[in-house]
Amino acid sequence: MTVTIYDVAREAKVSMATVSRVLNGNPNVKPETRKKVKDVIERLDYRPNAVARGLASKKTTTVGVIIPDISNLYYSSLARGLDDIAEMYNYQIIITNTDNDPEKERDAFLGLISKQVDGIVFLGGALNEETLNDIKGSHLPVVICGTSEKDENMPSVNIDYYEAIKEAASKFLEEGAEQIAFVKASYSEQLERHIEEGIKAAYQEKNKDFDEQYILSAAEDYQSGKSLFGKIQELKSDVVITMSDETAIGVLHGAMDHNIAVPDEIQIMSCSNTRLVNMVRPPLSSVALPLYDIGAVGMRLLTKYMNEETVEEANVILPYKIEYRATTK
Amino acid sequence: MTVTIYDVAREAKVSMATVSRVLNGNPNVKPETRKKVKDVIERLDYRPNAVARGLASKKTTTVGVIIPDISNLYYSSLARGLDDIAEMYNYQIIITNTDNDPEKERDAFLGLISKQVDGIVFLGGALNEETLNDIKGSHLPVVICGTSEKDENMPSVNIDYYEAIKEAASKFLEEGAEQIAFVKASYSEQLERHIEEGIKAAYQEKNKDFDEQYILSAAEDYQSGKSLFGKIQELKSDVVITMSDETAIGVLHGAMDHNIAVPDEIQIMSCSNTRLVNMVRPPLSSVALPLYDIGAVGMRLLTKYMNEETVEEANVILPYKIEYRATTK
DNA sequence: GTGAAAGCGCTAACAA
DNA sequence: TTGTTAGCGCTTTCAC
Numbered sequence: 001m002t003v004t005i006y007d008v009a010r011e012a013k014v015s016m017a018t019v020s021r022v023l024n025g026n027p028n029v030k031p032e033t034r035k036k037v038k039d040v041i042e043r044l045d046y047r048p049n050a051v052a053r054g055l056a057s058k059k060t061t062t063v064g065v066i067i068p069d070i071s072n073l074y075y076s077s078l079a080r081g082l083d084d085i086a087e088m089y090n091y092q093i094i095i096t097n098t099d100n101d102p103e104k105e106r107d108a109f110l111g112l113i114s115k116q117v118d119g120i121v122f123l124g125g126a127l128n129e130e131t132l133n134d135i136k137g138s139h140l141p142v143v144i145c146g147t148s149e150k151d152e153n154m155p156s157v158n159i160d161y162y163e164a165i166k167e168a169a170s171k172f173l174e175e176g177a178e179q180i181a182f183v184k185a186s187y188s189e190q191l192e193r194h195i196e197e198g199i200k201a202a203y204q205e206k207n208k209d210f211d212e213q214y215i216l217s218a219a220e221d222y223q224s225g226k227s228l229f230g231k232i233q234e235l236k237s238d239v240v241i242t243m244s245d246e247t248a249i250g251v252l253h254g255a256m257d258h259n260i261a262v263p264d265e266i267q268i269m270s271c272s273n274t275r276l277v278n279m280v281r282p283p284l285s286s287v288a289l290p291l292y293d294i295g296a297v298g299m300r301l302l303t304k305y306m307n308e309e310t311v312e313e314a315n316v317i318l319p320y321k322i323e324y325r326a327t328t329k
Numbered sequence: 330m331t332v333t334i335y336d337v338a339r340e341a342k343v344s345m346a347t348v349s350r351v352l353n354g355n356p357n358v359k360p361e362t363r364k365k366v367k368d369v370i371e372r373l374d375y376r377p378n379a380v381a382r383g384l385a386s387k388k389t390t391t392v393g394v395i396i397p398d399i400s401n402l403y404y405s406s407l408a409r410g411l412d413d414i415a416e417m418y419n420y421q422i423i424i425t426n427t428d429n430d431p432e433k434e435r436d437a438f439l440g441l442i443s444k445q446v447d448g449i450v451f452l453g454g455a456l457n458e459e460t461l462n463d464i465k466g467s468h469l470p471v472v473i474c475g476t477s478e479k480d481e482n483m484p485s486v487n488i489d490y491y492e493a494i495k496e497a498a499s500k501f502l503e504e505g506a507e508q509i510a511f512v513k514a515s516y517s518e519q520l521e522r523h524i525e526e527g528i529k530a531a532y533q534e535k536n537k538d539f540d541e542q543y544i545l546s547a548a549e550d551y552q553s554g555k556s557l558f559g560k561i562q563e564l565k566s567d568v569v570i571t572m573s574d575e576t577a578i579g580v581l582h583g584a585m586d587h588n589i590a591v592p593d594e595i596q597i598m599s600c601s602n603t604r605l606v607n608m609v610r611p612p613l614s615s616v617a618l619p620l621y622d623i624g625a626v627g628m629r630l631l632t633k634y635m636n637e638e639t640v641e642e643a644n645v646i647l648p649y650k651i652e653y654r655a656t657t658k
Numbered sequence: 659g660t661g662a663a664a665g666c667g668c669t670a671a672c673a674a
Numbered sequence: 675t676t677g678t679t680a681g682c683g684c685t686t687t688c689a690c
Contacts, residue, residue, distance in 0.1 A: 052667030071409040080400040381683030
């Protein structure tokens, strides 16, 4: 029925071991033998069974990706970077959506373990305590992209959120902003802390007090941003910084609906920079995270762990850039 | 080291076969035995190795998803529906991006075959001839979502594009539209044909001639739409229908930049309805494809094939709805 | 209701 | 340079 390595061996009049060797590019094969085997492989249209291979070698060339929601542009941009590099290194990715639900997250993780993935990439959101312990217990290489963990020793790829937010906030303050509202949409306490510290540092540098009530929360979608506008108006903020682009666009439209001029009366900036930023008018100013690159670098980092290469820096910080478009002065 | 079925058998003082039976919910196990085994499983924290299982049973509970670009909202919406249903049926999905490149597509397919996936979902884009033949030769269940194939016997999930476009075009014509430009962004000739026929049918019903030059092409992104606006203006179209939301938004902004009033001077509608439609002002009118559902139903259909259930209808047509928002009168 | 044993298709010592 | 052989961890007849 299906042609196996045994069929190839028989046809080529060599042993399975030799076929296996040419399959795996083992140099210990005489060129003629190699050619002979390759010819038979081609003639029989033989395709190695990766499952059998995985069982025998304990390597599946598959990595798991745990992601809050693939239909969110932020995460799917990361995922695209991930997959491109995975493909380059001959890995395939199993993607599982969790909606940031700890239970789904744990199930996803256990599922991936049982599938014997060679590594796992965790995207965005927060890793709950229990899963985190499972991960550590599993001795599987894991890389976290686009979010920070309590245990900051876990390999990760990020930008320097503290610096980014501080830089953005400072600029606003310098130019006369009075009250910056910050809308967090992250599920990672750690990440939120970095960000809050960034804002506070900016205020401190200007010798201004920061009022905690200007830190708001919203889900990372359009509607949440829109609903939040009332609150923002109440607070009389003249600047709003959000994590998610969608949230920022929601706020923007909230402002437009209330006839508040953007950026004259209120400035809006996000911290994400998906392709959405150019698809609204006015174009959204944003801290530009290199989303694709974060994914790509994350996967590259993971391959290093999987191949037991030495890694110099487990916590990669990628550069960010602040794109001032038309929602800021 | 890792605990295997053998360890469980030994500890529970039964045979591996029995452990396997309780694992797989085989009823031929005495309740006491079952309980005993379950206890040991729990105590040892035993997790079945899905790879070994796959090798022995020739079922991997993994399905492959071949997709043009996961970072495109259209496809990622489909993918999300796919994954949710896959999870429900205890399947996991391997996602591979192809950028509609036939070579990548073929590699993706061969990779999935070698991983012994139980089925494949093909999303959007066009399946090239060669891959299509491979698929047929593989006897693997395959479902196509959101696009049509030459071979219309392949299981698929779609809306009735012909009817949708015809309905939309008819309405525009009835209300006095003179020249409808249609921007296709599909890679499937088959799909394009359905759509063109829909438009032509609408013109015919109104006894008007349709001029082929009003059928334009663009990539399914924002910039392409924007660049296309010059051409549209040249054609003096008063209605533009695009496949992709991003393209429509590009056209919309093109119009705004040229001080052409939307919808008064030009009406714009897309045929997709991702969450983007509400994130622009004015909100984009669109033929609402049930993207999530197309994915979900597609995966459900695939599970039927994988479990050898009987399927009544291999070519599922889901209902569409035309959402008239503010880019149309 | 349960167990013994033969694979599934491959890799990886170890020998030769 | 090549072959032999013993698994990898499970499912699945087939007996009992």
